[in-house]
Amino acid sequence: MPRSLGLAAYLAFARRQPRKPASFDIPRPNGELIWLHCSDPARARSLAQLGLRLSHLRDDTQKVLITTSGDQPPTQDLPDGAIWQACPSENPADAEAFLDHWRPDLLIWLGSLLRPALTVASFNRMPCMLLEPDAPALENKRWRVGPEPIRATLAHFNVILADTPAIASRFRSMLPDDVEVHEGGLLTEEAPALACVDSDLNELRQALAGRPVWLASHVQSDEMPAILSAYRAALRLSHRLLLVVVPDTHDDADKVHAQVTAQDWRAAFWEDGEFPERETQVLLTETPSELGLWYRVAPVSFIGSSLVPGHGGRDPLEAAALGSAVVYGPSVRNHLDSYTRLANAGAARIVRDADSLATALIQLAAPDQLASMAHAGWQVISETAEVTDAIIAHAQRLLDGEDVPT
Numbered sequence: 251m252p253r254s255l256g257l258a259a260y261l262a263f264a265r266r267q268p269r270k271p272a273s274f275d276i277p278r279p280n281g282e283l284i285w286l287h288c289s290d291p292a293r294a295r296s297l298a299q300l301g302l303r304l305s306h307l308r309d310d311t312q313k314v315l316i317t318t319s320g321d322q323p324p325t326q327d328l329p330d331g332a333i334w335q336a337c338p339s340e341n342p343a344d345a346e347a348f349l350d351h352w353r354p355d356l357l358i359w360l361g362s363l364l365r366p367a368l369t370v371a372s373f374n375r376m377p378c379m380l381l382e383p384d385a386p387a388l389e390n391k392r393w394r395v396g397p398e399p400i401r402a403t404l405a406h407f408n409v410i411l412a413d414t415p416a417i418a419s420r421f422r423s424m425l426p427d428d429v430e431v432h433e434g435g436l437l438t439e440e441a442p443a444l445a446c447v448d449s450d451l452n453e454l455r456q457a458l459a460g461r462p463v464w465l466a467s468h469v470q471s472d473e474m475p476a477i478l479s480a481y482r483a484a485l486r487l488s489h490r491l492l493l494v495v496v497p498d499t500h501d502d503a504d505k506v507h508a509q510v511t512a513q514d515w516r517a518a519f520w521e522d523g524e525f526p527e528r529e530t531q532v533l534l535t536e537t538p539s540e541l542g543l544w545y546r547v548a549p550v551s552f553i554g555s556s557l558v559p560g561h562g563g564r565d566p567l568e569a570a571a572l573g574s575a576v577v578y579g580p581s582v583r584n585h586l587d588s589y590t591r592l593a594n595a596g597a598a599r600i601v602r603d604a605d606s607l608a609t610a611l612i613q614l615a616a617p618d619q620l621a622s623m624a625h626a627g628w629q630v631i632s633e634t635a636e637v638t639d640a641i642i643a644h645a646q647r648l649l650d651g652e653d654v655p656t
Contacts, residue, residue, distance in 0.1 A: 254402030285354035289361035291324040298332035363389040373406040377648035435637035441567030444542030465548035471505035476604040483608035545572040570627030597627035
């Protein structure tokens with residue numbers, strides 16, 4: 251590729267910077283290793299999900315390497331199989347040490363903030379993909395050492411997936427022909443289709459006999475007073491309404507169950523083999539292990555761990571993927587992007603206390619409201635799947651060495 255004075259000056263300056271040797275405490279996994287990097291740590295979870303799906307398709311190792319800007323791991327919980335490592339400095343010696351240890355087979359870089367020295371070192375060893383480079387810039391904006399090396403750095407990616415057709419067109423006009431530029435869309439969290447036992451689903455639907463159901467999933471014990479208060483209010487207008495409660499963890503179950511029994515609700519216990527009878531008001535479960543069943547039978551799901559600060563929220567896409575309208579509280583920092591997408595599409599509704607939760611339950615008793623929210627949720631899920639499938643198709647081709655630019 252053509253020599254760039256800006257990139258050469260940047261790399262010379264990077265070599266003179268102090269080294270920051272990394273500590274590699276985790277050995278490299280066997281088999282292919284996908285390396286994922288994102289400038290925004292808040293998006294590490296969705297990127298890790300993508301990488302793990304790709305890894306599973308390749309050799310079922312279910313291990314990926316993920317780096318983020320900064321020296322601290324993401325505050326979000328990463329999925330099992332994602333190995334976080336601090337990103338090396340821009341000193342080429344640190345970059346080479348990083349690559350020597352991990353020996354990745356593919357780099358997928360998410361975001362517009364670029365590290366030229368690390369990108370050049372990576373391009374010399376593996377195929378590289380860039381996602382969503384809407385406004386590319388140097389991550390270290392203080393490094394002004396000559397002409398901007400942005401264009402030359404972008405030329406060290408084999409495939410670039412731009413957010414929009416306009417951005418893709420702009421990149422095609424500024425980059426050499428051997429850089430593939432495609433329209434890719436925005437990467438977002440995926441929605442796993444949670445399984446359930448078909449016989450349980452059929453028996454439960456027979457027991458419910460068309461009875462209206464709402465689900466409170468991933469419930470913390472400190473959310474139960476508001477949930478039960480909202481339910482009591484909703485019962486005044488919907489006397490047959492059944493509440494299914496799924497605690498967030500087994501440890502929460504005893505406290506949740508105690509609050510239900512202390513208020514003399516007529517309860518059934520799923521783990522004891524009990525099905526809801528005509529007079530049952532609350533169906534209690536022990537853990538989220540059967541959420542695939544409950545999201546299928548509940549047209550409305552309040553996703554807990556969100557009403558009281560400190561729990562961070564839980565994944566709402568699991569419910570939307572199974573056709574359940576999503577209701578949630580304000581404390582959802584761990585999945586803010588997913589809630590925002592669903593809310594903007596009309597598939598989710600925020601509540602802040604028992605009164606607003608009761609109002610939501612009453613209003614969502616209307617079939618047309620539920621159908622509209624369920625349809626909107628499906629659209630969000632479908633768009634996510636299309637973007638992810640396109641990224642994985644390009645990644646598979648690069649890993650297989652098919653039509654890789656040289």
